[in-house]
Amino acid sequence: MSTPALAVSGLSVRYEGAERRALDEVAFEVAPGQIVGILGPTGAGKSTLLQCLSGVIPRHEDGAAMRGDIALFSRPLTDFAGLSDITETIGLVLQDPEVQLVNTVVREELVWGMENRGVPVPEIERRLSRAAELFGIGDLLDRFTHALSGGEKQRVVVASVFCLSPRIMLLDEPTSELDPAGTEGVMNAIRVLADEGVTVLVVEHKVEELAVYADRLIAMRQGRIEATGTPREVLMGTAAPDRPQVLDIALRLRELGHWESELPLSVPAAVTAWEAMTNTPHSDRNRT
């Protein structure tokens, strides 16, 4: 691999008074421009991992003892002067968007971080209109942040981190409050950014979406990495915490001798495979 965007080794965290480690000897690398999906049941350590990668632990979390090494583009995290220095490279979107919204109006929310960084006005305007287009928030720019729905808040928070133009984005369940269309919109935007070279780590419970959009998955349990690889490798393996329902159905059909094609990880892939197997276009089946 060329210089990894992220390199983690021997990363362990124990919260004060906790019986077990929240992270236990975690190690992995991520290439620039990849989307890595992080899966795992509640308490697996996913959020703790993102907080370590963004320097929140240990710098802003006294109650967590951390050891191990993290490097962003080969630069050890310990070499960064402070959180504001780290956020030049890495942007974190927390699980709860309320915590991250600090301005009254959406446009101010998107602009203030750029102004604080001294981004020139024409560039602020450019990023603002790109964010509005990518995350579908053009009609929200003049709304009060407190009056947005949960899903709207999530899109605004992701867009405001995008506006800071980080090389790595860490997203903690960025679509938990979004409907299927909103989820697809955010995932598509993430794909566009990754294709432009931004590295994205996204914690998600929506496994079908991860199967489609992620280049790699990391499956965690009890602070450890249980499996890592392509979505197919991880979701077909025994360590997968969840499987897309469509994959389970196709597996069952295969056992019964009714599914000859490659096993699908998403509904569109299943439809395409079904069309090929039955020689029946999906739209025709809808009409009959």
Ligand SMILES: Nc1ncnc2c1ncn2[C@@H]1O[C@H](COP(=O)(O)OP(=O)(O)OP(=O)(O)O)[C@@H](O)[C@H]1O
């Ligand atoms: N601030 C904290 N103080 C003490 N223990 C914590 C703290 N934050 C997390 N933990 C514990 O660390 C472990 C990992 O938590 P973490 O939030 O990282 O898991 P997660 O995989 O993100 O879970 P979820 O999917 O529910 O968000 C859990 O046992 C949790 O109770």
